[in-house]
Amino acid sequence: MTRESTRQILIVEDDEDTAEVVTTLLNNAGYKTTAVDRGQDALNEIAASSPDLVLLDLNLPDINGMEVLKQLRSQSLLPLIILSGHGRDRDKVNALEAGADDYVSKPFSAEELLARVAALLRRIDWTPQPETRLVVRQLELDIARRQAFIRGQRRHLTPIEYGLLVTIMRKAGQVVTHDELLQAVWGDQYVGDYSVLRVNISRLRQKIEQNPRHPTYIVTVPGQGYRMPTSSRI
Numbered sequence: 001m002t003r004e005s006t007r008q009i010l011i012v013e014d015d016e017d018t019a020e021v022v023t024t025l026l027n028n029a030g031y032k033t034t035a036v037d038r039g040q041d042a043l044n045e046i047a048a049s050s051p052d053l054v055l056l057d058l059n060l061p062d063i064n065g066m067e068v069l070k071q072l073r074s075q076s077l078l079p080l081i082i083l084s085g086h087g088r089d090r091d092k093v094n095a096l097e098a099g100a101d102d103y104v105s106k107p108f109s110a111e112e113l114l115a116r117v118a119a120l121l122r123r124i125d126w127t128p129q130p131e132t133r134l135v136v137r138q139l140e141l142d143i144a145r146r147q148a149f150i151r152g153q154r155r156h157l158t159p160i161e162y163g164l165l166v167t168i169m170r171k172a173g174q175v176v177t178h179d180e181l182l183q184a185v186w187g188d189q190y191v192g193d194y195s196v197l198r199v200n201i202s203r204l205r206q207k208i209e210q211n212p213r214h215p216t217y218i219v220t221v222p223g224q225g226y227r228m229p230t231s232s233r234i
Contacts, residue, residue: 007053056083
């Protein structure tokens with residue numbers, strides 16, 4: 001049995017042709033799929049079966065996809081990719097800020113969608129070795145349990161946020177470039193896509209910084225990337 005064959009993906013898409021194409025594509029790649037065409041059905045299916053990943057269309061007949069995303073994120077960190085015919089940067093940023101892990105614009109190629117699904121699922125499995133614990137000042141990452149703590153308080157991270165944090169913490173005191181982070185967390189196909197990086201760094205700062213507008217753990221290095229100071233004196 002392949003790893004893919006154990007993965008359950010929920011497709012939330014009200015266009016029958018698109019839903020059929022995506023279902024066939026994922027099934028042929030070895031994934032198990034369930035497709036629904038309404039937002040409430042999606043929330044019910046997630047609660048009942050806990051899929052490994054959700055592909056969510058924004059234009060649904062009952063509940064707007066953004067509302068489905070917000071309701072889901074209020075109670076779950078389930079990996080989620082937006083599929084949308086809206087390709088504007090603002091739409092993409094809004095979805096990422098609301099908690100989406102990725103955003104794929106329609107029309108998309110089969111190769112692109114499969115690559116992005118595989119990349120996100122890899123984030124779930126990835127645990128760097130041999131470390132079991134990383135500590136920078138009052139920030140602690142328990143790698144064995146995939147849990148983050150700041151000043152003793154646990155912070156719930158999405159797979160993408162976890163990948164960013166562990167990559168930056170492993171190089172504490174050094175500059176981690178934009179493309180280095182994109183490649184490490186998302187994969188080669190994302191190199192140069194700085195908007196997805198900025199939004200997720202912003203989300204991560206909201207969870208670990210006392211003042212996200214004046215960060216002391218994930219500091220921007222203009223034109224280069226980010227750095228995590230090992231001392232509180234930046």
